[in-house]
Amino acid sequence: MHHRPIRTADALEPSFGRALRAMLDAAYDGDFSDDDWAHALGGTHVWIEGADGIVSHGAVVPRTVVCGGQALRVGYVEAVATVAAQRRRGLGAEVMRHLGDLIRDRYELGVLSTGSHAFYAALGWERWRGHSFVDAPDGRTRTPEDDDGLMVLRTPRSPVLDLAGPIVADWRTGDVW
Secondary structure (H helix, E strand, O other): OEEOOOEEHHHOOHHHHHHHHHHHHHHOOOOOOHHHHHHHOOOEEEEEEEOOEEEEEEEEEEEEEEEOOEEEEEEEEEEEEEOHHHOOOOHHHHHHHHHHHHHHHHOOEEEEEOOOHHHHHOOOOEEOOOOEEEEEOOEEEEOHHHHHHEEEEEOOOOOOOOOOOOEEEEOOOOOOO
């Protein structure tokens, strides 16, 4: 296995995009929607290839998130997955280390939503303990179903954060977090 060069979504060849989507569909057992796919585009992709193609992937996309009343330019992590046959070999952690480096270099904060807290905590991510919201078209709306899943990665440009305070995502279709 080798780490592929980091490329932006705009640089992805159409055939690679199709292979990546197929890998994500399989890795998520069919629970990877068109909105999930759209959310993963427009940022930077990191992936590892094996003999049979893409085996692990993650993306970081730019978003605006408000923490403690401050609008922050964040790197939001999307589409992290490893094919079933290659799991528990450190590939996802390798992808996430590269994404973490990108976030630290380019953004004020990293944000992601997960049910796998221990995996990300081992890589320096912290759980957000406050209430979550989205700036929806009809105004700021609570997203209580997302409260327990949010994690952040501080960067050298992160402001002082109150992890028990409110956090607000910018609007998008599909899962807002």
